[in-house]
Amino acid sequence: MSGAILEVDAISVSFDGFKAINKLSFNIDSGELRAIIGPNGAGKTTFMDxxxxxxxxxxxxxxWGDKNISLIKKSESxxxxxxxxxxxxxxxxxxxxxxxxNLTMALKNNRGPLSVLFYRPNQADQEKVDNIATDIGLSDQLDRxxxxxxxxxxxxLEIGMLLAQDPQLLLVDEPAAGMTLDERNQTVALLQRAAKTRAVVVVEHDMEFIRNLDCKVTVLHxxxxxxxxxxxxxxxxxxxIDVYLGR
Ligand SMILES: Nc1ncnc2c1ncn2[C@@H]1O[C@H](COP(=O)(O)OP(=O)(O)O)[C@@H](O)[C@H]1O
Ligand SMILES: [Mg+2]
Structure with missing residues (x-):
């Protein structure tokens, strides 16, 4: 069963009188992959903030979630x-x-402050690390x-460290920047796999990358x-076309 895991309801925020976010509403289902595009300054990063x-x-x-818990007064952590x-x-x-x-520490961070003190990696953890390394294409780079x-x-690796925390919603800001074509294609596949078991929101400018993601697109302006x-x-x-693509 799917349903909205995140509901953003008419949020606004101003910086020194400038409305960076203006009555923005947005929903994403659990297990949905969503792309967000829009010109520079559209508010994409602020939306994630x-x-x-x-x-x-x-x-x-x-x-957030089945219980519709409001996040706006919660801390980042x-x-x-x-x-x-x-x-x-x-x-x-x-x-x-x-x-x-790096991957082992990310697993450990998932267990709360006490577990950090007493933590020793065990066989099950190493298996998780190996699985994530395979998923992110770094299984032959573990010792590097x-x-x-x-x-x-x-x-x-950073995406893998986030996956180690098993998030239900993963937000990714401009992952393709600076990547080779082959790396971009592998990143598309990685994000598609990640979205099989969680919601994933990807902000990206690269239109070929967005096309390959093959998902619903939200345009911010x-x-x-x-x-x-x-x-x-x-x-x-x-x-x-006028505000974004035609430029
Ligand atoms: N902390 C801030 N203080 C002042 N202005 C900000 C701040 N964060 C973002 N802005 C402004 O809000 C607008 C949206 O920025 P941003 O969310 O970074 O856009 P995008 O990621 O779509 O390029 C821009 O005009 C930016 O200059
Ligand atoms: Mg941005």
């Missing part, structure tokens, strides 16, 4: 612990640690220092939803 508790909206609500994980544009892996250790990975591999539907549907919208 509000969902993840980094920015508080001036009005509106963000409702509470929201993360409730199953909403976010990948920023710049990878933030531990460069001096191995791929294996994360800092020595390619840019694309670092992005995958001036802090609101301008159009929503299949990529073919939204790219036929004259306003979308």
């Amino acid at each position: 509000i969902i993840t508790g980094k920015t508080r909206p001036d009005s509106g609500d963000v409702l 509470d929201i993360a612990n409730m199953g909403v994980c976010r990948k920023f544009q710049k990878p933030t892996v531990f460069e001096d640690q191995s791929v294996n250790d 220092r994360a800092g020595d990975l390619s840019h694309g591999q670092k992005q995958w 001036e802090g609101s939803v301008l159009a929503e539907g299949t990529l073919d549907h939204v790219t036929k919208n004259q306003t979308v």
